[in-house]
Amino acid sequence: xxxxxxxxxxxxxxxxxxxxxxxxxxxxxxxxxxxxxxxxxxxxxxxxxxxxxxxxxxxxxxxxxxxxxxxxxxxxxxxxxxxxxxxxxxxxxxxxxxxxxxxxxxxxxxxxxxxxxxxxxxxxxxxxxxxxxxxxxxxxxxxxxxxxxxxxxxxxxxxxxxxxxxxxxxxxxxxxxx
Ligand SMILES: CC(C)(COP(=O)(O)OP(=O)(O)OC[C@H]1O[C@@H](n2cnc3c(N)ncnc32)[C@H](O)[C@@H]1OP(=O)(O)O)[C@@H](O)C(=O)NCCC(=O)NCCS
Numbered sequence: 654x655x656x657x658x659x660x661x662x663x664x665x666x667x668x669x670x671x672x673x674x675x676x677x678x679x680x681x682x683x684x685x686x687x688x689x690x691x692x693x694x695x696x697x698x699x700x701x702x703x704x705x706x707x708x709x710x711x712x713x714x715x716x717x718x719x720x721x722x723x724x725x726x727x728x729x730x731x732x733x734x735x736x737x738x739x740x741x742x743x744x745x746x747x748x749x750x751x752x753x754x755x756x757x758x759x760x761x762x763x764x765x766x767x768x769x770x771x772x773x774x775x776x777x778x779x780x781x782x783x784x785x786x787x788x789x790x791x792x793x794x795x796x797x798x799x800x801x802x803x804x805x806x807x808x809x810x811x812x813x814x815x816x817x818x819x820x821x822x823x824x825x826x827x828x829x830x831x
Contacts, residue, residue: 654704656763658770661692661699661713668710669701676753680818681790683733683751691715691750694736697778700771702754702763712754714767716775718744718782725827727811730788747775749787752796764799772803785830790815790823797826805830 661669666688673682692699695717702712717740723729725746729739736750749771754763775782785805789796805828814825 654761655706656702656711656761656766657705658700658702658766660696661701661715662696663689663692665701665710666692669713672711672713672753672755673751675755678817678820680816680820681732687733687736688715691717691736694740695742697774698740698771700767700774702758702767711758712763712767714752714771715750716771717748717750718742718775718779719746719748719786721745725786727814730811730814730825730827742779743781744779745781746784746786747779747782749785759795764795768799768803783831785828787828788814788825789828791826792823800828803830 698716813822
């Protein structure tokens with residue numbers, strides 16, 4: 654399979670939602686309208702992985718640039734927060750808002766390709782955004798490993814941040830990369 658990375662378009666949101674539903678438990682999924690807003694707010698920071706032949710979309714990663722004075726705390730990190738309010742092209746903090754691949758695409762380095770391509774684009778086009786920030790559930794082993802291998806380090810923990818429907822709450826691990 655020949656996979657390419659490209660910028661997301663508003664017309665891609667149905668494909669993005671299929672990945673979202675496969676990647677996250679009920680209670681942790683975000684709305685289609687939010688993804689549309691994310692594409693509008695910062696299209697350059699929203700990448701898709703697409704099969705070059707079939708055009709199937711198998712993964713996405715999206716991000717925001719945050720001003721230096723935006724605090725990193727449970728309120729600003731909340732799922733569903735408004736990208737138009739959060740994102741600022743002059744920001745110094747590069748926040749990964751969501752990231753997932755279809756189960757049938759996993760383990761083929763598509764996640765690595767998306768994260769590496771996004772980090773490279775941010776470094777090239779927004780050199781002021783030098784601090785990488787993200788949160789990951791303590792349970793998302795593959796994602797934690799991927800981030801750790803790329804130099805993200807654990808900087809804190811938000812107890813019971815993620816609340817999957819009908820299941821015990823999960824801590825969020827705050828990771829940063831200088
Ligand atoms: C995280 C995710 C995007 C990775 O996508 P992917 O296409 O499988 O990515 P890759 O093939 O590049 O693999 C990434 C790493 O995860 C590792 N991995 C895969 N499955 C794993 C598992 N069950 N346990 C531990 N590590 C695992 C791979 O070995 C690889 O590590 P390596 O580079 O050190 O070998 C994907 O697993 C996913 O969508 N998970 C559910 C949603 C999620 O957790 N999103 C992150 C939000 S913060």
